[in-house]
Amino acid sequence: MLKIFLSEVTEWGWIQWMFFLFMVSGTCSQGTVHQPPVLTAALGHDAIMPCQLILSDNVKMVIPPVLYWAVLPQESDDDKLWPPSENYKERVDLLDKDLYSPNKSVLFRNVQWADSGRYQCKVSITTKDGRFRRLGNTSLLVVHDTMTFNLSGHNDSLLRCEVNVTHNPGFVLTIFHDGYKLETGDSSASGDSNSSLHFVTLSEAVLLSSDGTYECQLHLNEDLVTTSIFDYHLPVAEEPKDAGKNVSATVQPDKPVEYKEPWHLYIALLLVPTIVLLVLLTALLIRRD
Known part of the structure; x- marks a missing residue:
């Protein structure tokens, strides 16, 4: 596999390969959306649906990101928590009114049994280099x-x-x-x-x-x-x-929403370009030998 890789690298050229790989790593590390896997809410009370947008330092947004909260499985336009569809009007609001804020959490009022289920946070981001969307891993809302x-x-x-x-x-x-x-x-x-x-x-x-x-x-x-x-x-x-x-x-335990720092995501964002660079350096040293 290594010989095939070196052969392809040699034929295409080192500069092109380095540009391609760093473009790929840069795309993967532009940003992520973090949301907790499980949320609990007391029947008839309000619940905070956490969602955090984490962007790389080199990503500069040119317009405010567009936020969506989908109710899964999303079968129609009525399955939107944000912007709220007809089923959720006057029950959902942004927790942070600053449109550029990385905090994309929403306040879900008067939670009922039927609100139990999975919710996904989606964020569309526009930068000077283009537009891309990031999805959260979904949160399961359970009620007691x-x-x-x-x-x-x-x-x-x-x-x-x-x-x-x-x-x-x-x-x-x-x-x-x-x-x-x-x-x-x-x-x-x-x-x-x-x-x-x-x-x-x-x-x-x-x-x-x-x-x-x-x-x-x-x-x-x-x-x-x-x-x-x-x-x-x-x-x-x-x-x-x-x-x-x-x-x-x-x-009822008073548990304010605490965002645990997603250090694994930060590390992953840093490791992607580092790993790519190490692979290129290793391949270069093998080729010289």
Whole structure:
């Protein structure tokens, strides 16, 4: 293969090959669009759909980039989140109004079960050298309802945690007592699914063995989505109202959108021209030998 490559390089000429390869590497490294693979949203709340445009230092835009957010699979013009089609009017807005900003995230208002699905960020960029489009890798939006974590109505010694979530095998319920994980069933398989309603009900229950703080956590893969706390106090015979001290509270983690720096993309942008140069230098040294 190397001999064939050297033969072709010799026939065409080193200058032409170097120009061609650097043009290819430059095209590949002009820019990328970064969006997270999975997003979670509480039913009826707003969600931020992150999208970041990353351009090479040598790329200078001559006009503001054109942003599209597609709902996949995109079967018609009604499947556009941005610019919003009829289905999404007055529910979507730009997070950053500066058209030249690399932040191409949008605010998605009043998320519903039917909004679960895949979304793709697309950006058309115009430079003095031409126009090109970059696509994100799509984000999966999953929705969850408010978690309930309280005593069972049929059994005062049974503590039940329940929540409705989008169909996704990565959702798991876990119950802790004073920080220690309790053994329960497989919450991801114990729910009663209803495909027409776009959600599945996850449920877990534990017997109350002692007083203390019980916590139910909903995870999507490794990420904590929401949690609920139940403070339990054993009823005292002399003070029957003592059981009324039991308190349940759901806490929605306040997770502002944090863009993890896509260092692998930065490194890739730097490595492409470097690798091309090393290949050319190696081939040149072999040819001289």
